[in-house]
Amino acid sequence: MTLRVYLFVFKSRGYIHIVNIFNQMSSDGVTKYKYEYIIVGAGTAGQTIAAGLPSKDVLILEAGGYTTSLLDIPILTPILQKSDFDWSYETVPQPNSCLGLRQQRSRWPMGKGYGGSQILNNMIWNVGHHEDYRGWFSPEEDYNYERDILPYFRESEAEHQPTILKHRTKLAEAFMNATKEYGYDDSFKVPHLTQRNGKRWNMAHENHENNLSHHLVLNAFVMHLLFDRTSINRVTGLVYEKNGFEFEILATKGVILSAGAIGTPLILLSSGIGPKKELINTTVTFRKDLPVGHNLQDHVTTGLDLILLNDTLGMRPWEVFTLNSFYQYFVNGDGPLTMNGCEVVGFLNSTNKSKNWDLGFMVLPIGASADAGIHFKQILNIKDNTWSQYFDPLTSQQSVSILPILLHPKSRGQITLKDDVILIDPKYLTHEDDVDLIVTGIRIIEQLIEMPSMRRLGAELNPKPFPGCENYEFASNAYWKCYVRHLTLTAFHPVGTCKMGSSDDQSSVVNREFQVIGIENLFVVDASVMPNLPSGNPNAAVAMLAKKFLSVLLQSHREKPTNYDI
Known part of the structure; x- marks a missing residue:
């Protein structure tokens, strides 16, 4: 079985590499040197903005290629x-x-291709809690969810048309029943996904199907912005690299950065926009002192292979990749190939100290051990000894992952530029409250697997002590704190590195009209502008932000139309 899995992964990676080689050979390029708008990034935000801009003279630059x-x-x-x-x-x-990862580094996947991170995310559509967005577009005391937020979620939801997860295992029903047996009513649900007929779907698919007429250049890496020679505070375009050549392109009405929570601050820092005390020590020409890269936040989780069952769920690789599964997928748009990996999500307020949720949960019907260390071990960056001692013995067992998620961490990280290299430091678990709250989530999972519905599946905690935590009493608070610090995982939701707020807020990079503070013709619309993490998966919030930006831009055009001549 292990050999079959290895061959499948090897052939798949080879196929992906061949696809990208053909992408690199594509000869697409700009047809002129000046456009009204340049959008950097063809992900959720970039694609949504491109479809709604009041202009057809738009250039979209994407660092990756077609999938x-x-x-x-x-x-x-x-x-x-x-x-x-x-x-x-x-x-x-x-x-x-x-501490259980190689070099104590967390790997952060992020989409590099037409569709952005939506080409590799879990497709979960969740708008979060209404309190998540207080203060985003208006002062906190003036916040009105129905006025400030809800209309834009409704617009983006109508566009994405999320549908409920099609394929579920017996674990989903058992866990949902267990939450009700414990006393939770509507806190746990089967997720809605951005799928069409069981296939991954995103705004890139929509724009492609609608023959969006904007000019698109793939495999184009944006190096830095260009500025007006007579006004250092007005952006006139940018420089990008493709196939070893550099190109200068001008934008008469605006450059819109939608390159994500890492890519966008990298472009700003490389253009001299960022913390002065950091940039003056680089080779970059300093232009504007703003806290670019600060306020980094991410949903933190743990719990891989935390639960063992005495029943099979049919989701291990050799059970999924069968002729029948491919028939179900390609003919009926159903079956295990439509599974996104998560079949139940939940959100709780564990303390009742605020109006908002503080803990999330994701139920995955497999563990990292499911592929015998061929791929999951690598992408999660798990240490060799940790894998051999803890995960490898589970290869022949049915393990599942019920993940507690820290929704609003108190720890804050930072992205910096050093020697032209981006350094990502999320400062995970530097605030002790973050550790305590994740342990609270584990305690809730302990209670839920004791419910009759989960007991019927033979659910139990994995009794193997986690490497590095053997000296603590198993399942004690001290043990779980050690476990969390060793198996610290990203939920792949970094945000906040170009915080949005009022123009006089010293912690803000972007104002509430999405303009980089003090810089004309430069806008940021992606997860980097989020002042705080939404409770749910950020993709829906990114789509909402793009709709809000279009509304702001259209209103601005009506009030004061711009007609720059560069």
Whole structure:
């Protein structure tokens, strides 16, 4: 079985690499040197903005290439990590966390291709809690969810048309029943996904089907912005590299950065926009002192292979990749290949100290051990000895992962530029409250697996002590704190590195009209502008932000039309 899995992964990665080689050979390029708008990034935000801009004179630059329909098979999502369609970012070593990972570094996958991170995310559509967005577009005391937020979610939801997860295992029903047996009513649900007929779907598919007429250049890496020679505070265009050549392109009405929570601050820092005390020590020409890269936040989780069952769920690789599964997928748009990896999500307020949720949960019907260490071990960056001692013995067992998620961490990280290299330091678990809350989530999971519905599946905690935590009493608070610091995992939701707020807020990079503060013609619309993490998966919030930006831009055009001549 292990050999079959290895061959499948090897052939898939080879196929992906061939697809990217053909992408690199494509000869697409700009047809002129000046456009009204330039959008950087063809992900959720960039694609939404491109479809709604009041102009057809738009250039979209994307650092990656096209994927193929085979890569729209949801179950293949992990294969895309560490492939040519992944930026494959890594954090700097974490002194207080990630102790069970190689060099104590967390790997951060991020989409590099037409569709952005939506080509490799879990497709979950969740708008979060209404309190998540207080203060985003208006002062906190003036916040009105129905006025400020809800209309834009409704617009984006109508566009994405999320549908409920089609394929579920017996674990989903058992866990949902267990939550009700414990006393939770509507806190746990089967997720809605951005799928069409069981296939991965995103705004890139929509724009392609609608023959969006904007000019698109793929495999174009944006190096830095260009500024007006007579006004250092007005952006006139940018420089990008493609196939070893550099090109200068002008924008008469605006450059819109939608390159994500890592890519966008990298472009700003490389253009001299960022913390002065950091940039003056680089080779970059300093232009504007703003806290670019600060306020980094991420949903932190743990719990891989935390639960063992005495029943099989049919989701291990050799059980999924069968002729019948492919028939179900390609003929009926159903079956295990449509699975995104998560079949139940939950959100709780564990303390009742605020109006908002503080803990999330994801139920995965497999563990990291499911592929015998061929791929999951690599993309999660798990240490060899940790794998051999803890995960490898589970290869022949049915393990599942019920993940507690820290929704609103108190720890804050930072992205910096050093020697032209981006350094990502999320500072995971530097605030002790973050550790305590994740342990609270584990305690809730302990209670839920004791419910009759989960007991019927033979659910139990994995009794194997986690490597590095053997000296603590198993399942004690001290043990779980050690466990969390060793198996510290990203939920792949970094945000906040170009915080949005009022123009006089010293912690803000972007104002509430999405303009980089003090810089004309430059806008940021992506997860980097989020002042705080939404409770749910950020993709829906990114789509909402793009709709809000279009509304702001249209209003601005009506009030004061711009007609710059560069």
